[in-house]
Amino acid sequence: MLFYSFFKSLVGKDVVVELKNDLSICGTLHSVDQYLNIKLTDISVTDPEKYPHMMSVKNCFIRGSVVRYVQLPADEVDTQLLQDAARKEAATQAKA
């Protein structure tokens, strides 16, 4: 639940999602779910000429398994908190 929790805190921020098929989509993070499926609103593709079929798309739903990277705004992330969350997750996993 770590990254689900993490992405929940980023809802409403601008992110760039790079997919495994090399398509990069910039948009506002609308929602995320436990599988890390991502819904973006008001999207724009970084290289429109290469992907003309995306011109008319405004909102999209991205399946979590096809995401390669998610580029985040740096000031929206608390790295110390993320480290602590990871430690807690590891501790919980070790207990269970």
Place this chain on the structure above:
Amino acid sequence: MTDSFFDFDAALPADEGPPHGLEEDEYDALNDETFGAETEWHEDEWENNHEQLAGHSGVTKSKESFLQQPDDDDEEGLVSGSAAAQLEARLSEIILDDESPSKHKANIAMPPGFWPPIPNLQQKQAARAAGNFPNANPPAIFNQLAAMGQHFPQQQQQPPPPRPTQMVTVRTVEDLERDLRAKSQAQLHQQQHRDGSPLHREGPKGPMDANQLIEMLRVMGTMPENRPQGPPQGHPNPDIVLRLAQNQGKPMMHQPPPPPNGAMMLPPGMRHPHPPPGMHHRLPMNMYPPNFPPHLRMRGEMPPMPWMNQPPMPMHMMHQPPPGMHPHHQAQMMSQQHHMMMQQHHQLQQQARQNGSHDPYAGLMTPKDKQWLINIQILQLNSQKPYVDDFYYTAFQFKKQRAKEKAGERGLRLQRREQRTLEPRAYTPAHFEGSLGKLQVVSVTAPRKIIDMEIMNSDSADAQTPVRDTRKVKQALLELERLYVLVLQLEDLEHPLPEAQQSVTECKEEIVSKILNTLIPAAGAEDKFPSLLSVRKGKVLLLRLFPHLLYSQQTPLWRSLLQNFWIISRKDMQDQVLFEMFPAFREWCAQAVLPNLVEVISVMLPQKSEANPSPSNITPRSPLPAALSNKFGVSIIASIINRAGELDDNSCPPKTHPDWQSWSQFVSTVAEVSCELAIEPSTPLDPLAKPNSLTRFVDNKQSQTLQRLLQIDNKHAA
């Protein structure tokens, strides 16, 4: 096995042994008729059998007893002669009398083309499939089968279809059901025929293809509409039709594709599903003819069906299955609902196309359905303990809330700043000024060398030591992680949320003692402190740990820090984290009494460090030069001296205290070392406040040195 499906008792009669009039020896239950050579049929036999059966007396044409053998076929061991045949006919008579006679009369009256004609081969196969069964009910179905291949009006009075008379048919329950239904269906068809609907046509002679089957279904479809009070059992016909058609299709047709197994193909022995009572006025909608183009079906569209005169409307189906519904009924209902939704979808698409927009996936789910699905997903994520399960989000929101409360005091300035940062919305990819040509697009499948970078290895000599070091570093990191977990527990104890506090099981003292056991070496144990503090993580750990420690617990840590200052300061060159520890030290120092100071500075004094032999892995050199050359160290020393001065001013402890001697020793040592320093010492963060205190301990020259060192400026003295 009695069940309410039949109107009569469908239990198999018990095996009574040899029939009346026969002895045990004479009667052979497992005779050749059924199991032996008599099952071989010859092409020209059927005519003879047919005539014989037709001329059989005492039995109506429907109650064919195929039990009578022609005399010429009588072989030894075949005891079931005419006597047996008559007996069995009588038996079947008894059973059949329970049914309404009209059913029997109507069994042949069927619309042309309703039953696919079954050639001889199929009939033989069907007959062979039948076993021994003393029930002449089966003849009815075979009558119908025979009628298929023949002209409808003329064949009405035809004698029963050709069958080997030697055969004693044994019907399974499934066949019985089928027959019953065929009868009731035949009854309806009989009525239909009387109404004069377009049924006066010749039946197809050859194998039926999709069109013919569709026609059949259309007929069936119109029939229930004309007869709304038709019995619900009228509908199982279609599956018989389909089955027969498919049975026929397999051996005969080379048509691709093989009929898909629709919902109507039941495994043998299963009960035929009853459509719910509310359905009776509509055709069961999932009834695709076997050769229904599957690709069309999947898209939810349908070829223009003849019976779809009205636009597809949602049926008045019961939403709750009737209590005690057979699970198979439910499966059928589900498929019917599915079909209904596909119709709706189709309808919506038509409307959409008229409007101009085209979304092939619109209308598949109502908003209510969507919300229902979403609720399911959300339900799965609901948690009783958000702080534990959902830590990052919960803690992040908590922090933001606290920051907001603090910022709220400052006013709107911060909010405006946030709004400004949100404005640059349009994303632009990285653009490099002055780059010649275009940037290379790199992907996983086409990697390119973008940056020209080489790793310079200065010394090849220290190839081994780095390996050892990395191992040590890794061990240190692992140890630190263990400590971090404990520190996190400590912080949870102090957390305002009660849930956080409840998540920690141990009490504070236990946790603290665990931590300190690691950080402060026990007597004779290896000191891990320098290795832990060499890493950035360790320093941050210490930083987070200090607020939770008692004063007395902090002292040994500071001492240890100073003792290992050489290593720590050297490794801190990149991180520069030590400065963040200074406020903590200042706080500690402010509360220090002289013994504490002495304890801390004791490590700095070269004599004492020799007196107390330090562990081998720590350099025996005094940390003082390192401290003086490091800004942090200088700051520490300055604060210590400051504090000592305060204490001296307050005269606590009194000036005669032996600790002051150590202190003066310390000060002079500092002065000496600072003179000897090759490098220019750094300036402390906190300049010395009271220079005069120094004069008590050191002579003037040293005092001046110290003052210069520690930036004591008389003009700037506080």
